[in-house]
Amino acid sequence: MSTTGSVPVSLAEIARIAGVGRAAVSNWRRRHDSFPTRIGGTDVSPQFSLAEVERWLRDNGKLDAIGGRELLWPRLEALGSRDESGLAIAEAARRMRSPQARASLAGLTPEAKKLAVEAAKLGRDEGARETFEFLLQRWLETHVRQLSTTPPPLAALMARIGFDVRVGGCDEGLTVLDPACGTGHLAAAAVQEYADPGLAVLACERDPALAALASARLAFVADGHDVRTEVATADALREDPFAGTRADVALCNPPFNERDWGYEELATDQRWTHGLPPRTEPELAWVQHLFAHLKPGGAAVVVLPPAVASRKAGRRIRGSLLRTGALRAVVALPPGSAQPHSVSLQLWILRAAPDGPGAVPPGQDALLIDATRFARTGTRESGPHWEPLRAFVLSALKALDRPDADLPDGAVRVPLIELLDDEVDVTPGRYTSASAEPSGRELAAAWKEVGAVLTDLARRAELLSELEFEADRPQTTASVGDLVKAGALSLRAGQQPSDGTASPDKGSVPLLTVADLLADGAPSGFVAAESAPVIAEKGDVVVAGVARAFKAWVHEGPPTALGPQLHVLRVDPAKLDAHFLAGCLRAPSNGRQAGTHASSASRVDIRRLQVLQLPLEEQAAYAEVFQSLRDFETHLGNADRLGKGLVSDVSDLLVAGGLDV
Missing domain, CATH: 3.90.220.20 (DNA methylase specificity domains)
Structure with a gap:
């Protein structure tokens, strides 16, 4: 594959190209005088010519097992434009699927078109879908600060909730809608979670590059299934391309905090059946847009920032959604579930009233679910503990239409009379924390755990107390x-x-x-x-x-x-x-x-x-005692934490008058 000398690559990119660690590349640079010289960057983050690096790797036999994807990516990145590189990847995907394609996507420069053709050829040699997913993932990682994506585990959970919560209608020929699809994570998850015959997946995205990538992704995901996909390039709020469409399931991760969402021109829009969204509440415009597109019994699942649940400006719309039975449940997610990662985002679950006998009447209790305890802390792995989080949320939602069903800890039914106050706050943590008092069994287990920790501390203290020291032994x-x-x-x-x-x-x-x-x-x-x-x-x-x-x-x-x-x-x-x-x-x-x-x-x-200064064999004995001291210190901290928690819980129970006298 031909390369361009002006394309710069970092040490990390060279490591990826060669399939080795970054330290190995640093060693090559120190030990081999023939290693390419720096062409840019800094002493800490140097950059090298891709052409010279490729030549050196080949001459030194370090490219034997590496495919061409890693060599292609720096050239796509060197195009310099997020949109142009994204369109080039989408064009490559289109040509992988249709080798005879002639017309190209609009907005491609000759260099981008050339790279798209090379990428398509590479994909046909090394696997079309794998090559596209590789290039797409690298593109998303490069532009992570400019793009908001829905992580695959969250997308899969949202799709599963939508299919499980909807009621009525047949199981064939379902329609799924995502009016702000980005690169298509939610739409792809819908196909993967429910790829039954006749499924139609409709998506919309106002950014042409993202829409093109979403279309390419859906084409690959739907391959081999009887699924119809369509991605429109438009602003769904201002120019709804699916205005007359009604969906069985609507999924959305809309843009947050956008003041210029069309407040003036959409003031009299018929979608605002629960009230005109204030200028400062664009998320509630998306909520009502989704709800307006649902069939009777259809369900919508939308990702929202936590402030939407309590902001004063949206109180009237939240109240209407609750009174009419449209807002059925709210799930508080752990921080790290999606961008922005520092925020505990929420899933709002809406459902249109079903037709016919047995229809769920409006004005039911709302189901509030606090899943923030599934956060993953202290590890390098990003995101929450997805498997138990998914199991917990789906288990709680099984009780959505069963008022007598038991709920897991962290989920609570809240009567509307409690929600429809001056604030209409639907933040789950506000209500689940009140029901989080430990049961007698949990309290007994906590006391038992504290006892075990104290017993272990006593044992460790006894062992450490037996240490003997020679006061007169000279030490250097x-x-x-x-x-x-x-x-x-x-x-x-x-x-x-x-x-x-x-x-x-x-x-x-x-x-x-x-x-x-x-x-x-x-x-x-x-x-x-x-x-x-x-x-x-x-x-x-x-x-x-x-x-x-x-x-x-x-x-x-x-x-x-x-x-x-x-x-x-x-x-x-x-x-x-x-x-x-x-x-x-x-x-x-x-x-x-x-x-x-x-x-x-x-x-x-x-x-x-x-x-x-000790011989190595004596160092080992000292090291064992040092580690015992560290373990003792750790257990002492655990005992302090557990003991304070017990004091707090028992104090709360006493104040609530729970003592059996």
């Missing part, structure tokens, strides 16, 4: 600086990443800072791997070099970038035991003697920290 120490000079370890200081923080994706690593240590100790941000000057690997010793957060530990987690005032020590295992080193370094007296003592913000000179 060496500073960290001396150990570095002797080659027993290497020392690197963390730095602020040059490119700032990033989103949690495949090309990023967690970023740990001193502020994180002062909070809960878990990394709170991510940074692109290629812009992280210092990364702690498993088995490294990490030291915080500031007095107020001074600590040292052996890193056991995934590769993690270190911010300023954090240091990584990598030991020579033939000379030092990592757990022994960490134990010596974190002794409070060690930190005090190596600090400046000027204030709590004073720095600790890592090179001045002292380490016992």
Whole structure:
């Protein structure tokens, strides 16, 4: 495949092209004088010519097992325009499916069209759908800050809810509508969750590049199924291309907080049966747009920011949706379920009144479901715990039309009389927290757990109390600086990443800072791997070099970038035991003697920290005791947390008059 010398690639991209880690590329660069020279970027994030890199990799036999997708992507990215590269990928997908196609999508430059033709040929050689999904995913990762997508697990959950909640009608010939489809995640999930004969999936997107990609994606997903798909390029609120269509299921992840949604020109629109949405409530315009497109008994599932559930401006519309039975349930999702990842988004589930006998009357209780407890914390993996979250939500929704059915913890039926107050707040946490008091069985289990932790603490305390120390045994120490000079370890200081923080994706690593240590100790941000000057690997010793957060530990987690005032020590295992080193370094007296003592913000000179000089076999015995002390400290913290929780729960029960006297 031909390449262009002006196309720049980073060290991380070279690693992906060659199928190796970034460290391997750095080693090639140091060891081989023939490695291409830098053509741009910075010393921390250098860039190289793709043509020269490809030639060097081929000449050195490092491209034997790698396909052409990784070589193609940098050239697509070098087009410089998000829309142009997106349209080129969509055009490539169209040509993969129709090799004889002549006319091209509008808006393509000659260079983009040439790349689309090459990508189509590559797809026919290496797998059309796989090549398209690869290029689409790389495009989405590159433009993650400009695009809002629906993660596949959330899209699948929404589609399943829509099909489960709808009532009436036949199971064949269903219609699904997504009026703001983006790149088609929800529409594709509908096909995958319910690909029965006669299914029609209609979607709309105002961005031409996104609409073209959604159309290409649906064409691949629907391949082999009796499914009709159609993607229109239009603003669904202003120019509804499916105005006369009624859907069995409507799914949507609409744009949030858009003030220019058509308030003036749509003031008298017939879709606003529950009231004209205020200018500041565009999300309620989308809610009513979806509801207006439902067949009798049809269901809509929409992703909304949590403020929509309680903002004063939308109170009247929320009240009308509840009184008429349109709004049937609200699900609070854990943070990280979709963009913006820091917010606990909500799913609103609406249903049009079904026709005929047995129709559900308006004015029923609303089902509020709080699923925020399924958040995933302290791990590199993004998103919540999807499998238990999905099971919990679907289980709770089975009781939607069964007033006598039991609800799982975290779900509650709220009578309309309680919701239709001055606020009409439908935030699940406001109502589920009141019913979250522990049962007698749960309280007994909590006491049992505290007892077990205290018993374990007592056992550990007894073992540690039996340690004996020789007061007169002379000991010699060496500073960290001396150990570095002797080659027993290497020392690197963390730095602020040059490119700032990033989103949690495949090309990023967690970023740990001193502020994180002062909070809960878990990394709170991510940074692109290629812009992280210092990364702690498993088995490294990490030291915080500031007095107020001074600590040292052996890193056991995934590769993690270190911010300023954090240091990584990598030991020579033939000379030092990592757990022994960490134990010596974190002794409070060690930190005090190596600090400046000027204030709590004073720095600790890592090179001045002292380490016992012991043979390797004796280090292991010390390391075991150091680890026992760390375990004791951890269990002590658990006992404190569990004990405070029990005190809080029992106090609440006592105040509620629950004591059996």
